Amino acid sequence: MRIARTIEELRDALEPLHGVSTVGLVPTMGAFHEGHLSLFRAARAECDTVVVSLFVNPAQFHEERDFAQYPRDETRDAELAERAGVDLVFVPTSEEMYPPGYQTWVEVAELSRGLEGAFRPGHFRAVATVCLKLFNLVRPKRAYFGQKDAQQAAVLKRMVSDLHLTLELRVLPTVRDPDGVALSSRNVLLSPRERAAARALPRALRTRNLEAARSLLGELEVDYLEIADFDPPVLAAAVRLGKTRLIDNVPLMEEET
Numbered sequence: 001m002r003i004a005r006t007i008e009e010l011r012d013a014l015e016p017l018h019g020v021s022t023v024g025l026v027p028t029m030g031a032f033h034e035g036h037l038s039l040f041r042a043a044r045a046e047c048d049t050v051v052v053s054l055f056v057n058p059a060q061f062h063e064e065r066d067f068a069q070y071p072r073d074e075t076r077d078a079e080l081a082e083r084a085g086v087d088l089v090f091v092p093t094s095e096e097m098y099p100p101g102y103q104t105w106v107e108v109a110e111l112s113r114g115l116e117g118a119f120r121p122g123h124f125r126a127v128a129t130v131c132l133k134l135f136n137l138v139r140p141k142r143a144y145f146g147q148k149d150a151q152q153a154a155v156l157k158r159m160v161s162d163l164h165l166t167l168e169l170r171v172l173p174t175v176r177d178p179d180g181v182a183l184s185s186r187n188v189l190l191s192p193r194e195r196a197a198a199r200a201l202p203r204a205l206r207t208r209n210l211e212a213a214r215s216l217l218g219e220l221e222v223d224y225l226e227i228a229d230f231d232p233p234v235l236a237a238a239v240r241l242g243k244t245r246l247i248d249n250v251p252l253m254e255e256e257t
Contacts, residue, residue, distance in 0.1 A: 001082040003089050010090050010137055014051070018139060021048040025140035027131055030054045031071035031185035032080045035175040039144040040084035042172055051138050052081050053090045055097065059126035062119075071185050090138075097133065105129050108155045108162070115151050115236060116247065119223055124155045131156055132163070140167055148174040148182050150249045154230040174248070176202065182248045194241040205235050205250040213237070227252065 004010040017023060024047030026039045043050045054077055061067035074091065081089050105125050112124035135143065145153050153171045160169055175183050180202035181195075190198060197220065204216035204225075213225055213235065223238040223245070236249035 001078070001086055001089065003078065003091060005091050005093070006096055007092070007137060010088075013088055014049075014138060017049055022142075023047060023049045023051060023138060023140045025134060025138045025143045026050070026052045026086075027134050027143065027145070028052060028054055029056045029060075029070065029185070030077050031073065031188075032077045033175075033183045033185065033187075035146050035148065035183040037080065037084050038175050039146065039172060040081065040086055042170065043142070043144050044085040046170075047140075047142060049088070050086045051088045051090060051140065052086050053092075053134050053138075055090070055092055055130065057097075057126055057130050058094050059098070059129070060120075060123050062121060062123065069189065071188055090134075097130065106132050106159065108158050111151070111155045111158050115224055115226065115228060116238065117151070119238065124152070127152055128155055128159050132159065132165075135165060135167060142168045142170050144170045144172065146174060147171055147251070148184070148248060150228065150230055150234045150236060150251075154228075157231070180206070182246075184246060186244055186246065189244045190241060194244065197241055198239075198246060201237060201239055201246060201248050202250075205237060205248055208235055208250060208252055210235070 002013055004013055024043035026043055028036055040050065056070050056072065058067055078089060106128040107125045108128055117124055157169055160167065177183065179199050181198050200216055200220055204213035207213050210227065217225060217239065221240040225237040228234050228236045232251045232253045234249040234251050238245060238247045
């Protein structure tokens with residue numbers, strides 16, 4: 001597995017592959033867990049070359065504290081990526097992605113409003129911008145994302161469609177712990193008591209009913225609980241446990257198994 005830290009190194013590594021190899025891209029912010037690994041494995045099964053980006057994007061964070069506390073362990077991430085069959089990891093600095101004088105941003109207007117957009121101003125503008133930059137740099141045939149970030153997937157699908165990008169977005173099911181809690185890099189920040197309380201979130205969403213879900217979330221600090229008309233529609237929620245904020249959703253057209 002190769003590691004590229006600059007755009008020049010990334011382009012040099014990928015240039016011989018274009019036109020002769022199907023490239024899959026998994027954009028990430030690191031702190032890999034089984035959810036990430038499921039995306040790596042899907043890309044490995046469907047593509048000749050698998051590229052993973054590892055970039056904690058400062059523009060996506062509304063609060064400096066959240067950015068500072070985001071888990072980081074590049075050595076561990078690189079080992080997990082290599083074991084999963086990843087061919088190339090792109091690990092740029094903030095200065096590499098946003099050099100001095102940078103001023104170009106991509107905004108998906110309607111889908112970026114509400115839900116996460118209401119609580120994290122500018123978040124989806126940053127997501128769309130960094131993903132478009134990665135799509136342009138890597139030029140993948142397919143890019144892989146998780147269903148847990150349903151609004152992000154909806155925003156990126158619209159960007160791909162509106163800008164006529166020639167790639168396929170693959171959105172794979174949320175990976176959960178045995179107790180139903182969706183895997184998240186932020187779960188490590190939860191205290192044991194908070195981790196136990198987090199189980200109420202998937203239990204509530206599994207009802208696929210707003211009123212029933214509200215009753216099950218009654219003891220948690222809820223930012224929102226709404227039906228979102230994405231493709232597919234989802235029942236989505238964000239809750240706060242201490243200083244940690246968790247999001248989750250359940251597709252409404254999916255049968256419980």
